[in-house]
Amino acid sequence: MNDTVASLAPAVQDILTSAEQRPGGAEPLSVRARSLDDAFEAVRSDGRIPVIAEVKPTSPTTEGTNEDDPVTLAKSMVAGGAAALSVLTEPDHFGGSIENLERIRAAVDVPVLRKDFILREDQLDLVESDVILLIARFLGDDLESLVAEAESRGFQPLVEVHTAAELEAALTAGATLIGVNNRDLGQLVVDLETFESIAPDVPDTVTLIAESGITTPKDATRMVSAGADGLLIGTAIMDGDPETNTRAFTTAPQTLDNEH
Numbered sequence: 122m123n124d125t126v127a128s129l130a131p132a133v134q135d136i137l138t139s140a141e142q143r144p145g146g147a148e149p150l151s152v153r154a155r156s157l158d159d160a161f162e163a164v165r166s167d168g169r170i171p172v173i174a175e176v177k178p179t180s181p182t183t184e185g186t187n188e189d190d191p192v193t194l195a196k197s198m199v200a201g202g203a204a205a206l207s208v209l210t211e212p213d214h215f216g217g218s219i220e221n222l223e224r225i226r227a228a229v230d231v232p233v234l235r236k237d238f239i240l241r242e243d244q245l246d247l248v249e250s251d252v253i254l255l256i257a258r259f260l261g262d263d264l265e266s267l268v269a270e271a272e273s274r275g276f277q278p279l280v281e282v283h284t285a286a287e288l289e290a291a292l293t294a295g296a297t298l299i300g301v302n303n304r305d306l307g308q309l310v311v312d313l314e315t316f317e318s319i320a321p322d323v324p325d326t327v328t329l330i331a332e333s334g335i336t337t338p339k340d341a342t343r344m345v346s347a348g349a350d351g352l353l354i355g356t357a358i359m360d361g362d363p364e365t366n367t368r369a370f371t372t373a374p375q376t377l378d379n380e381h
């Protein structure tokens with residue numbers, strides 16, 4: 122691990138303890154992934170913002186659990202124009218499951234990101250998805266090999282970073298899909314300036330996602346203006362009607378000048 126556990130919020134320490142204990146798959150998967158870049162391009166050519174809408178039943182920073190059927194939620198997000206979906210598979214702190222991801226991926230035709238806390242290679246092999254999250258802060262020296270192993274199975278690895286040093290590590294590991302998490306996993310504080318400070322150092326060849334804390338269409342405009350190719354949005358889409366919420370983000374103005 123790249124970080125001392127003590128520097129993490131207690132909830133994140135718990136998340137990692139249970140992630141370490143979860144088993145992996147028996148054999149390497151072979152995935153035929155739906156292209157995230159193609160899905161983003163299709164949405165962009167329609168004049169909208171590419172949004173990865175997240176099926177997130179609960180989280181350490183959310184009260185209560187959304188008990189709605191995950192497939193119904195996912196279909197609403199696609200109806201609202203989501204370019205792709207993110208599905209939590211972490212069971213102990215986010216109410217996710219492998220089964221949710223399998224059911225959702227079978228029910229929609231957009232790319233699906235598996236959102237979990239992967240610490241070992243065999244944990245890549247629990248379920249097929251199109252994109253898979255790898256968090257630089259937790260993988261340290263293993264990041265490069267995990268990126269390579271994910272790609273060799275056919276996944277598109279999304280490498281999540283929060284600092285300039287983690288961005289450097291992601292680029293060294295060969296990541297071409299990078300997410301800047303506005304949520305500091307040390308304090309669980311969200312600050313959109315995180316994305317704004319890191320984005321200028323990301324090469325144009327990288328597909329760049331702004332993650333977490335995007336709560337209003339104005340925030341979406343702000344992240345796209347700062348260089349985001351796509352946005353990962355969970356809580357603000359889950360809270361209320363997911364179709365209406367997703368549409369509000371995908372149709373937000375794309376430059377600060379054009380804001381309503």
Ligand SMILES: O=C(O)c1ccccc1NCC(=O)[C@H](O)[C@H](O)COP(=O)(O)O
Binds near residue numbers: 309
């Ligand atoms: O969302 C949390 O409370 C959380 C707590 C501890 C570790 C990770 C956490 N979130 C993971 C995520 O990456 C978010 O679900 C995702 O970026 C969407 O964020 P948001 O739009 O702010 O719900």
